[in-house]
Amino acid sequence: MAHPQGNDLRYDVLIIGSGAAGLGIALRLADTLRVAVLSKGPLHEGCTFYAQGGISAVFDRHDSFDSHVADTLSAGAGLNHEDAVRLTVEHAPEAIAWLSDLGVPFTHRSEDGHTNEYHLTREGGHSHRRVVHATDATGRAVETTLIARAREHLSIELLENYLAVDLITAQKLGADGPNRVLGAYVLDRSSDCVVTISARTVVLASGGASKVYLYTSNPDGASGDGIAMAWRAGCRVANMEFMQFHPTVLYEPRAKAFLISEALRGEGARLQLPDGTRFMHRFDPRGDLAPRDIVARAIDHEMKRLGIDCVYLDISHRPAEFIREHFPNIHARCLSLGYDMTREPIPVVPAAHYTCGGVIADLDGRTDLDGLYAIGEVACTGLHGANRMASNSLLECLVFAKTAAADILRRHSSPAPPLPALPAWDDSQVTDSDEEVVVTHNWAELRRFMWDYVGIVRSSKRLRRALSRVDLLLGEIDEYYRHFRIGNNLIELRNLALVAKLIIVSALARRESRGLHFTLDFPEPDPTLEHCDTILAPDTTPPELTPRVVSPASPPGVSK
CATH class of the missing domain: 3.90.700.10 (Succinate dehydrogenase/fumarate reductase flavoprotein, catalytic domain)
Known part of the structure; x- marks a missing residue:
């Protein structure tokens, strides 16, 4: 549906993203709160829908939680937060049961003509068969089921073709008192109007940023929007240098990076x-x-x-x-x-596949900004460390959707001051663009040099070259953004360029090779950096974003 520009929509919770994380938390909140779920395109058009392999969980009698935890820690190359890993692993069977109850048609073993236990497969890094799946289209089965259940709830409003532009915070409005999130400006793509949405709580479930690379297994929406918006709102990010490349994507131009599970x-x-x-x-x-x-x-x-x-x-x-x-x-x-x-x-x-870093969030999904949560691929809880193990991603979405929902329900059970009236989006000082080619050119240049200089194998020289290029692009994009009306391509380009800089600066800071970050100048792991995250903070860091490497022994969101 279309809304006139400036119309202030109000919800208890605004969820940005309609994959397993976004719909999962919406369903857990819907009996109590009024919720809006934003989707950049059709509801299903995200990474969840295209996930093939499955969801890792301990069901085999020869397997154990300790084994799943150990495999995840091994894959993460010494950077995982064990509390996040153990929480996720121990809640995995419950998450599978929840999906089964909703109607997800998981594949079962068949013995003597009778269907009984889940059929379990095995993937890289796993020491046991523990991947629950729905043939080879698990994401499609999960996503379509979640959409069907969400459509049944009157308290969930599903807003398709809505693209979040930026978070609205008390600080940005110059309001008195502590800073907190108040809502978001959102582009209604059907009418090209920017709508103001007020919400006591905002959940980022917007996925990762693999579209920053020329070749990716992800659909077009993976443009790092949530990471960029959270950064601009004052949140810290962690471990952005760890971008995962899936080893096996079909090499066929007509297939548009079709993943081979x-x-x-x-x-x-x-x-x-x-x-x-x-x-x-x-x-x-x-x-x-x-x-x-x-x-x-x-x-x-x-x-x-x-x-x-x-x-x-x-x-x-x-x-x-x-x-x-x-x-x-x-x-x-x-x-x-x-x-x-x-x-x-x-x-x-x-091909680029998964963003292991992201917005720093604790085990309840809380970020540095009061009222803002981040769950799923957009977040960095410490679960994945320096490399995500196969089939832990959908699991992460489901487990943290539950923990975040519980925290949000506790938060909303207490009275809170009413939200202030939010100003409408002001585009009175801009004009329609007559140079769309600038966006197209910058888009192509960004993705090409990220692939060439910040890809699977890196070097300090390549990274410095990429940093120089991205700084030039960010200047051009900022000037364009301030003078012309926004559209989908400009919003995504602005976000991708910012996330690209966060990746590059993080990669330059980590002077070792570990997990997904491999550099020719420092080809071995540095033992002194084990258990150390790369954290960037927008409010205390100069424009060059000089990173600080700190110990994750502190709770997520707290520097040691």
Whole structure:
């Protein structure tokens, strides 16, 4: 629906993002509070919908919480916060049960013709089979179910094609008293009007920033909006240098970065060179089931060493019926592009996939700004450390949606002063753009130099070159933003350029190689930096964003 410009919409809770995190928390609040869920496009068009593999949880009798915790800590390369890891792991079975009760059609094992326990698969970094899934389209099953349940609630308003522009805070308005979030300015894309939304609580569930790279497995909406808005509102961010590249995206221009699930390797698929030679055993004793950072770097190394465009993933040694049964969507998509994975290897390359850092949030999702929460990929709770383990991402969304919802309900059970009237968006001093090509050019330049200079393998020289480029772009974007009316592309470009700088500055600060951050100048981990986060603070840092590396032994949100 369209709203006249300046109309002040009011809710108890405004949720920015409509994936598993956003819809998950909305459903847990809906019986008590009036909630709005913003989606940049159609409700389903986010990373949750396209997640293939599954959700990790301990169900196998030979598995344990301690084993899941140990695997996650190992993948995170010494940077995880163990309290966040243990909270997430121990609440995983409950999260799966909640989804099952909502109607998510998880795949079950079938023995003697009777369906019983969940079918569990295995992915990189996991020592046991513990990935619950709905064939090879788990995200689609979760997202469509959550949308269906959300549509049933009268207290949840689902606002499609609404793009958040910026958070509104007491400090920005010059109000007396402590700073707090008051709502957000939001672009109604159907009418090109900016709407003012008031809310006592705002939840960022907006996902990550992989669109900052030229090649990504993510849909177009992954433009770092929540991270950028939180930074501009005064929140700190952490560990932005740790951008995960999924090792296996189909190398096919017509596929637009179609992800090939890690579950294929869990079921025996082998990475190989064009001549059929396997290579992962030369990089890690776990071979094809090594964590994603190791596999992505190994593929990148082999491509550069041999001057090849891709490597290959081969599961054709498994029975054709097994492949079609376990990976029906991947098989069908590959077949439509001329690749029969039951008979031949398929070409794959790495692509940007997941943002391990983000807005600093505690175990209840609270950020530095009163009333503002961050959950899911937009947040940094310490769960993932220097590298996210496969199938812990949807799990994170569900677990922290529950803990944040409980905290918000406690908060709203106490009386609070009424929200002040918020000013309408003022665009009286700007004009329509006659130079849209500036946005298009800057967009292409940003994503290209981020891929070339701040990708899988980095160096100090490349990072300094990228920093110089991004500073120039930020100046041009700021000037454009102040003179012309905003639109979707400009908002996303502004956010991506800011997040790009946070990534670059964080990468320059970490003078070692750890997890997803690998630099040629410091190729080994520095033992003194184990358990140390890279934290950037907008309110105390000069314009060059000089980072401080501090111990996460302090609670999230508190520097030591």
